[in-house]
Amino acid sequence: MQKIYINSLSSICPPKGDAPDYKALIPNANMRRRMGRMLKMGVASGLQCAAGVEVEAVITTTGLGCLADTEKFLNEMLDNGGQMLNPTTFIHSTFNTLGGQLALLLHSNAYNMTYAQCGHSFENGLTDAALLLGEGRRNVLLGGIDERIDSGEVIERRLGCLDSDAFRGEGAQFFLLDTAPTAASAAAFVDFSTFSGKMSREEVDEWIDRFLSDNGVVSGDVCLTACGGSCKVRGERMAFKEECGEYPTAVAYGLYRAASELSEGYALVYNCYLDRYHSLILLEK
Amino acid sequence: MNVCVTGLGVISAIGTGVAENWESLRLGRSGVGKICHFPTRLDVPAGEVKVGNAELKRLLKLPETAVVSRTALLALMAAREAVADAGLTPDGSVAFISATSVGGMDRSEVFYGQFREDNKAGDLADVRMHSCAASTEFVARHLGVSRPPVTISTACSSAANAIMLGARMIRQGLVRAAIVGGTDALCDFTLHGFNSLMILDRCLTRPFDDTRAGLNLGEGAGYLVLERESDLRHEPYCVLSGYANVNEAYHQTGSSPEGDGALMAMEQALRMAGVCPEDVGYVKTHGTGTPGNDLSESRAMLRLFGDRMPLFSSVKPFIGHTLGASAGIESVYAALSLARGCVFPNLNFTTPMAETGLSPVTEWTSVDGLRHVVVNAFGFGGNDSSLVFSRYKE
Amino acid sequence: MEKLIEELKQHLIENLNLEDLTPADIDAEAPLFGDEGLGLDSIDALEIILILERNYGLKIDNPAKGKEIFYSVRTLADYITANRK
Numbered sequence: 001m002q003k004i005y006i007n008s009l010s011s012i013c014p015p016k017g018d019a020p021d022y023k024a025l026i027p028n029a030n031m032r033r034r035m036g037r038m039l040k041m042g043v044a045s046g047l048q049c050a051a052g053v054e055v056e057a058v059i060t061t062t063g064l065g066c067l068a069d070t071e072k073f074l075n076e077m078l079d080n081g082g083q084m085l086n087p088t089t090f091i092h093s094t095f096n097t098l099g100g101q102l103a104l105l106l107h108s109n110a111y112n113m114t115y116a117q118c119g120h121s122f123e124n125g126l127t128d129a130a131l132l133l134g135e136g137r138r139n140v141l142l143g144g145i146d147e148r149i150d151s152g153e154v155i156e157r158r159l160g161c162l163d164s165d166a167f168r169g170e171g172a173q174f175f176l177l178d179t180a181p182t183a184a185s186a187a188a189f190v191d192f193s194t195f196s197g198k199m200s201r202e203e204v205d206e207w208i209d210r211f212l213s214d215n216g217v218v219s220g221d222v223c224l225t226a227c228g229g230s231c232k233v234r235g236e237r238m239a240f241k242e243e244c245g246e247y248p249t250a251v252a253y254g255l256y257r258a259a260s261e262l263s264e265g266y267a268l269v270y271n272c273y274l275d276r277y278h279s280l281i282l283l284e285k
Numbered sequence: 286m287n288v289c290v291t292g293l294g295v296i297s298a299i300g301t302g303v304a305e306n307w308e309s310l311r312l313g314r315s316g317v318g319k320i321c322h323f324p325t326r327l328d329v330p331a332g333e334v335k336v337g338n339a340e341l342k343r344l345l346k347l348p349e350t351a352v353v354s355r356t357a358l359l360a361l362m363a364a365r366e367a368v369a370d371a372g373l374t375p376d377g378s379v380a381f382i383s384a385t386s387v388g389g390m391d392r393s394e395v396f397y398g399q400f401r402e403d404n405k406a407g408d409l410a411d412v413r414m415h416s417c418a419a420s421t422e423f424v425a426r427h428l429g430v431s432r433p434p435v436t437i438s439t440a441c442s443s444a445a446n447a448i449m450l451g452a453r454m455i456r457q458g459l460v461r462a463a464i465v466g467g468t469d470a471l472c473d474f475t476l477h478g479f480n481s482l483m484i485l486d487r488c489l490t491r492p493f494d495d496t497r498a499g500l501n502l503g504e505g506a507g508y509l510v511l512e513r514e515s516d517l518r519h520e521p522y523c524v525l526s527g528y529a530n531v532n533e534a535y536h537q538t539g540s541s542p543e544g545d546g547a548l549m550a551m552e553q554a555l556r557m558a559g560v561c562p563e564d565v566g567y568v569k570t571h572g573t574g575t576p577g578n579d580l581s582e583s584r585a586m587l588r589l590f591g592d593r594m595p596l597f598s599s600v601k602p603f604i605g606h607t608l609g610a611s612a613g614i615e616s617v618y619a620a621l622s623l624a625r626g627c628v629f630p631n632l633n634f635t636t637p638m639a640e641t642g643l644s645p646v647t648e649w650t651s652v653d654g655l656r657h658v659v660v661n662a663f664g665f666g667g668n669d670s671s672l673v674f675s676r677y678k679e
Numbered sequence: 680m681e682k683l684i685e686e687l688k689q690h691l692i693e694n695l696n697l698e699d700l701t702p703a704d705i706d707a708e709a710p711l712f713g714d715e716g717l718g719l720d721s722i723d724a725l726e727i728i729l730i731l732e733r734n735y736g737l738k739i740d741n742p743a744k745g746k747e748i749f750y751s752v753r754t755l756a757d758y759i760t761a762n763r764k
Contacts, residue, residue: 030718033696058532064416065438074397077477082326084732087725090478091538091665094386095417095438100666103532109549112532112668113446116388117436118418124435131453154404155412196422196433248416277433483725483742539721576743 004133004189006283008176010049011256012041015169015245020044028105034088035101038066038147041172042098043105046143049174050106056137057111060099060145061125063118063248066092067149098145111137119277122249123194126281130189133179143174144252148245161274162246169245173252175259187259187267190282191215197276204278205232208270211280223265226258229272235265251279258283288452289521289677292371292510294363294466295617297604298332298503301344302366307621310629311649315603317489317501322355323391325473329485332503332605333471334359345427352410354389355470355504357420363506363613364424364464371510372518373462380460381430382451383421383508384443384467386609389414391472420468428464440664441571441606442530443467444507444613445672449528451511461516466508466613475608476502482538490574490606492599493583493645495636500573503605507613509620520677522620526657527558527673538665539577544585546669547571551589551659554671558657565595565673566655567628569619570645571663572599573606578663583641596652598645602632612662612670619658619674627651683756690730691752695723707752716751724749735759 025044026032069092096114115124122144129140148170222234244253251271258267269281298316299309317332341358396411425434444467451463486499533546631645660672688702710716731737748758
């Protein structure tokens with residue numbers, strides 16, 4: 001694949017204590033007032049990342065969308081079914097609501113897309129971003145966003161979707177991707193790969209070996225491994241889920257951390273969600 | 286590179302399978318009526334698929350006891366038909382790209398009613414398929430598509446975006462074929478949602494009519510198989526020659542009165558297809574029947590086509606607005622329109638709207654030499670997408 | 680009437696999340712919609728319909744018909760006074 005540069009990146013990671021001043025980041029009070037927590041997080045992060053650039057595509061990705069608004073609307077429906085309900089929470093329960101708000105605030109008529117493929121949502125978006133750049137678009141804005149709500153965590157634990165030692169996280173990371181670097185470029189994608197299904201630890205390591213050798217990279221050149229699952233570590237180990245927690249688009253945080261930390265050579269991001277959504281990203285400085 | 290439509294599959298309020306849908310369209314038989322499959326306190330008409338979940342499972346040879354969201358059952362019915370129709374053997378070089386707006390909410394809302402009383406209550410099987418991805422994965426698994434699947438959720442334009450992505454993946458050589466489309470099941474959540482927006486008509490929807498007062502919701506699934514021309518095993522239905530995805534960036538839910546987004550989408554899609562507006566023979570409109578959409582879409586068509594307005598109609602009076610599935614189902618119809626040379630009637634229309642004076646086709650019409658059909662799909666969040674399907678071999 | 684106006688302002692602030700405003704900031708005569716007033720939009724109109732329904736038992740079936748009623752806090756109060764049973 002052609003080289004894709006990360007020319008800007010932003011992160012809001014509440015589990016790490018990020019509590020941005022949303023009034024400053026989203027100055028449009030009339031739009032801000034309706035936003036729930038996840039929308040504020042996503043819009044603020046997206047606007048920060050795209051600041052000063054005319055984006056030619058907006059891709060948002062989320063495993064579960066605005067859970068708090070969805071739950072609010074469900075509750076209202078069960079309490080007052082048959083009557084008219086509050087439309088705002090329903091509007092925000094649609095998965096593309098964040099993409100739409102970003103388009104409005106960026107005044108962008110550009111391509112606008114939303115992926116909701118659980119633990120592969122962000123990877124779906126990354127595939128699309130690569131296609132768009134291959135078609136000649138520039139400055140593709142790509143983000144991964146999910147929020148944590150109490151009842152959602154209870155359900156996920158009952159379903160066995162969270163390991164007993166994992167904490168349920170949330171966050172919003174955005175990346176501005178382009179085929180040409182700038183002085184501010186954080187890193188470049190060499191390649192990425194996804195696999196859906198169960199893999200043993202050995203199979204994961206074999207998969208990574210194959211992925212690296214396909215890209216002509218030897219283990220010793222990898223200075224940093226951002227692990228969102230268990231795999232053999234090459235270079236420095238960065239267990240990013242200890243910071244952001246577990247959630248469907250946590251890989252976006254792993255990518256953010258790896259791209260921010262990488263100072264030389266290659267970084268590998270391995271993510272595994274729910275033991276069946278695997279992905280690999282290879283970055284170079 | 287030509288991306289060809291080689292297989293079609295559909296399930297909707299007017300039938301299970303392409304043949305039944307075709308017959309209902311031909312006879313002008315609407316599937317919109319009273320909601321029977323789940324309890325709701327809203328008394329509004331909707332386009333329900335007449336087959337219940339138990340029967341769907343029987344048709345799909347699934348165990349009676351399997352708890353599967355209706356969204357997934359509908360999807361598998363249509364996707365399986367499309368794959369068989371194309372004679373495609375799914376493998377690692379085939380993509381499955383599915384769109385949905387609510388995923389498994391039809392089961393989750395049942396679960397949540399019990400869960401909120403007691404957080405240890407509720408059958409977990411009912412919530413396991415909550416995420417949009419669940420129906421996609423269910424279908425991919427049953428079709429034998431090993432490549433990680435893709436789920437798109439851009440409200441009412443979702444399936445158009447799925448179709449577009451499939452074509453783009455084929456063109457760039459990521460896959461040799463793609464199974465693309467969308468699925469959505471009716472549920473109380475969606476009904477109440479659209480009710481809260483006050484855009485549900487209590488009577489039958491009347492797209493493009495001066496008296497139109499909102500939409501009727503619907504459900505169903507529609508999938509197409511897209512393949513490279515070089516892989517054709519038989520004559521395709523048509524070619525997907527152009528597509529565009531734009532954002533109107535006008536308002537969170539409403540469309541601009543002048544139809545700026547709709548115009549941009551249609552213009553860009555036609556430009557990509559290399560088709561002049563006057564060569565478009567039929568526009569299968571988004572035509573939801575809401576005052577806002579239909580005015581906006583009409584004005585966009587007037588701006589694009591001027592006094593050479595092609596035939597146009599909305600098929601939503603037949604099947605309701607099927608949201609994430611709509612562009613899937615309606616693209617199946619568009620492919621049939623090109624392959625068989627006909628356009629579908631816009632039911633329930635009597636009076637042109639005062640602002641435009643435009644009248645859609647109201648009768649089943651055979652058209653000789655139909656070359657290009659435009660399919661529109663517009664959604665909340667300003668998402669506007671248009672597709673151009675063209676006759677195979679001019 | 681003035682009590683009703685104060686009450687309405689409070690409802691608007693709560694239901695429309697006008698978090699930066701106090702009742703004193705809202706001019707009862709100023710237009711609620713459009714740029715020169717509070718800048719409310721069609722979604723807010725639906726929220727105002729809910730306020731009328733839930734707090735005053737008044738039903739408006741068609742948002743387009745609400746245009747004159749929704750012009751300002753004062754016109755809203757007039758409508759409620761005239762129609763409340």
